[in-house]
Amino acid sequence: MAQWLHMSQLIPCLPDDTVNNLYPPPAFPIEVRHFLADWIESQRWDDFVLEKVEMESQARALLEQTISMLQTMAQQNSNVVDRMKLMAISRNMTRFQQQPLQFGVMVRDILRKERVLLSTVKSFLTKNICQYQQYPNRESSFLNLQDVDHLVLKVLQLQEVRKQKHQLQEDLNWERQNFEGLRCERGRLRFTAVMLCLVVTYLKYYGLSGTSSDLLKECVDCLDQCQTRLISRLKTWRWEQHKATIGHPFDDNLNPLQTWCEQLVGVNGKLRQELMLIGEPVPELQERLGKLLQVLIQSSLVVEKQPPQVIKTQSKFSTTVRYLLGEKVAPGKPVMLKAQIINEIQARNLAVVPADNVGELINNSAILEHNTATKSTCATFRNMSIKKIKRADRKGSESVTEEKFALLFSAEITITGCDTPYRIQMISLPVVVIVHGSQDNNALATIIWDCAFSEPDRMPFVVPERVPWRMMYSTLNSKFTSEVQTQHGLDHYNQHFLAQKIFDKPDFAEDYSNMMVSWAQFNKEVLPGRPFTFWQWFEGVMELTKKHLKTYWSEGLIFGFIGKQHLHLILKDRPNGTFLLRFSDSEIGGITIAYVSASENGGQKIQNIQPFSKRDLEIRSLGDRIRDISHITHLYPEFPKDEVFKKFYSGNGFHIQSILHRQLGVYSHLGSCSETGTLTLKFGSFGQM
Secondary structure: HHHHHHHHHHHHOOOOHHHHHOOOOOOOHHHHHHHHHHHHOOOOOOHHHOHHHHHHHHHHHHHHHHHHHHHHHHHHHHOHHHHHHHHHHHHHHHHHHHHHHHHEEEEEEEEHHHHHHHHHHHHHHOOOOHOOOOOHHHHHHHOOOOOOOHHHHHHHHHHHHHHHHHHHOOOOHHHHHHHHHOOOOOOOOOOOOOOOOOHHHHHHHHHHHHHHHHHHHHHHHHHHHHHHHHHHHHHHHHHHHHHHHHHOOOOOOOHHHHHHHHHHHHHHHHHHHHHHHHHOOOOOHHHHHHHHHHHHHHEEEEEOOOOOOEEEEEOOOEEEEEEOOOOOOOOOOOOOOEEEEEHHHOOOOOOOOOOOOOOEEEEEEEEEEEEEEEEEEEEEEEEEEEEEEOOOOOOEEEEEHOOOOOEEEEEEOOOOOOOOOEEEEEEOEEEEOOOHHHHHHHHHHHHHHHHHOOOOOOOOOOOOOEEEEHHHHHHHHHHHHHHHHOOOOHHHHHHHHHHHHHOOOOOOOOOOOOOEEEEHHEEEEEEEOOOOOOOOOHHHHHHHHHHHHHHHOOOOOOOOOOOOHHHHHOOOOOOOOOOEEEEEOOOOEEEEEEEEEOOOOEEEEEEEEEEEEEHHHHHHOOHHHHHHHHOOOEEOOOOOHHHHHHOOOOOOOHHHHHHHHHHOOOOOOOOOEEOOOOOEEOHHHHOOO
C-alpha cells in the first residue's frame, strides 16, 4: 500500500483529465485502486503480457477475486451511494471475463505509470524543491532560531516564498492552458514532456504551499519563543533593579530591550499580514498572534526610575515610567498615565482595578512624551507627594514601618495597526510610607530585608521570616560597599564579629554560616545591653564611614568590626603604642582607637579611646586626631603612623596641647581608665574623642 499512499498525496496536484487517463472510469476507476490498494500491490502483475496465453487462467483468477471483493465491500458498506457505486463497478468489470489478460496488463500498466510518475516527482523534488527550503532540517535549524535577528530572516524567507507562490500560480495557469491545447482527437492524453511540465509546476506550487504553511507556523513558534525570552529578560531587569537597592550591580540601559520589543511587535504585524495573504483562515495561528501581541503591549511598561522606597508624607518625590513601544503608539490623543498607591492585598490582585483608595497622591498624572533625541517615551512625575495614607490593621507587634505599599501606574493605549485599545499597568518596587523622619531608619530596614531576601515572581510582598547568616552577611557587605562607594569590602574578621553581635555569641571560634537569623534579630529586638537594634547600629557605621572615613576605609587603614576578644588576641604581643581603628560596638556611628599601653605593674594593657562620632569628625578629622595623640605610634601590625596618616593631616601642624593651652586654657589630660578599658579624653569645645 506504500505506493498508493504516495499516489494519494500526489493525485490532488494532478488535473482531473490526468487522473481519469491513469484510472479510466469505465474499466478501472480510481475507487478500485483505493479500496483494494493493499491487495493489488501484493499481487504479481508484472508477469502479465498479452502474448503469454498460459497466464490467462491466473489473470482470470485475479479478475474474479477483484469482482468478488468489490461485491463484498458493497454489501458491507452502510453508505447507500457507495454501495450502489461499488456494485456498478463490479458489474462493469465483468467485461474482461472474455479477455482476462487485458485486465492483468491494464493493472500492470497502471502500477508502472504510477511508479514512473512517482520517480519523476522524486527526482524533481530532490533537484529543485530544496531551493525553496533554505532550512531543510527544520528541527535542528529551529533550535538556532532563538534570537530576533534569525526570526526577522525567517519572516523574510516567508515573504519570499509567498512571492514565489504568486509567480508559480501564474506559471501554472499558463502550463494548464498549453496542456489543454494538446488534447488528442480521441480525448486520450499521453505522459508527454508537456504533461510532466504541468505536473512539475503543480508540485512546485503545492510544495511551496506546504512550505509556506509550515514556515508560517515555525515563524509564530519562533516569535513565541523570542517573546518568552524577552518577557523573562524584562523580569530580570526589574529584579536587578530591585537588587540594586542593596548594592548589586545593575545596568539600567533599557535601549536594547526597547529595540527588542519594537522588533517583535513589527514581526507580529508582518505575520498577521502573511496570515491574511495565505488565502485560507488559520484560526489557531490568528489567535496565538493576537495573544502574543496583547502580552507584548501590556508587558512593555517599565518603571525606569523608581520612587524613593521610603517616602515621607507631605514630601515631594519624582519617578519616571517608560513605555518601550512608544514609537508604536497611535498618533492623536495623548496617553495619560495615572498613579495610585496600593497596599499589599491590592498588589496581589492587579487583575482587578483597585476600588478602595488607600492613600491620596498629589500630582499623580503625567503624559507619555516621546523624546526624539533619546528615542524614549516616558511619563515623568516630578512633584508627586503622598498627602495622606490609610493603613491596614497591624498584626501583633508589627509597626507602621513594616507595612509595604506600592505605586500602580496605568493607562489606556492604542498601538498603530490595532483597533482595540489596551489597558497597561505596572507597579513600583515596594515602598514604606512614614510620617516622621525618626521612622526613616526602621523603614529602610524593611526595604533592605525585602530587596535582599524576596524571591523572584513572589506573591507581593512576601519575604521569609528567617534567612541563613551567609545570606545576611552577603547583603551587609554588598550594602556597605555600595553605600560607602568603595571596593574594599568586609573581611572574614568583620563577618565573624557581626555574627557574634547579632546572635549574641561570644565564642570566637564558632561557625555561623548556616545559623538562621530572623527579621526580629535584624531590626525588631534591641541588642543585649544596648538601646538600639542591629540594623540601627550597622547603618550608623555605614553613614559615618560614607561621610568621614571613606578614604581611610578604602585604603585598609580601618580594621572595622572587631570584638574585644579578638582585639586582645591580635594586640597582646605588640609593642606599646601599637593601635588599630575599630567601629564602636557600644554607640551608633562611632569609631574608636584601641591601643597597647604600659600597665601600672610594668606589664601591658589594651585601652580604647572614647569613640569619635560624626559631630566629632566634623570638628576635627580622624587624621588630625590620630596625630594629636602622641602615645599611639604604630598602626597595627607595625606601620609608623606619620607615614600612613601624613596625607590626612591638615595644615595646622602644631600639637593640639599647644592650641588648647593658648586658645582655651582648658586641658584635662588623660582621664581615668574605666573598668571596661575605655579611656576618656576631654578636649573642651573641640568635642569629645
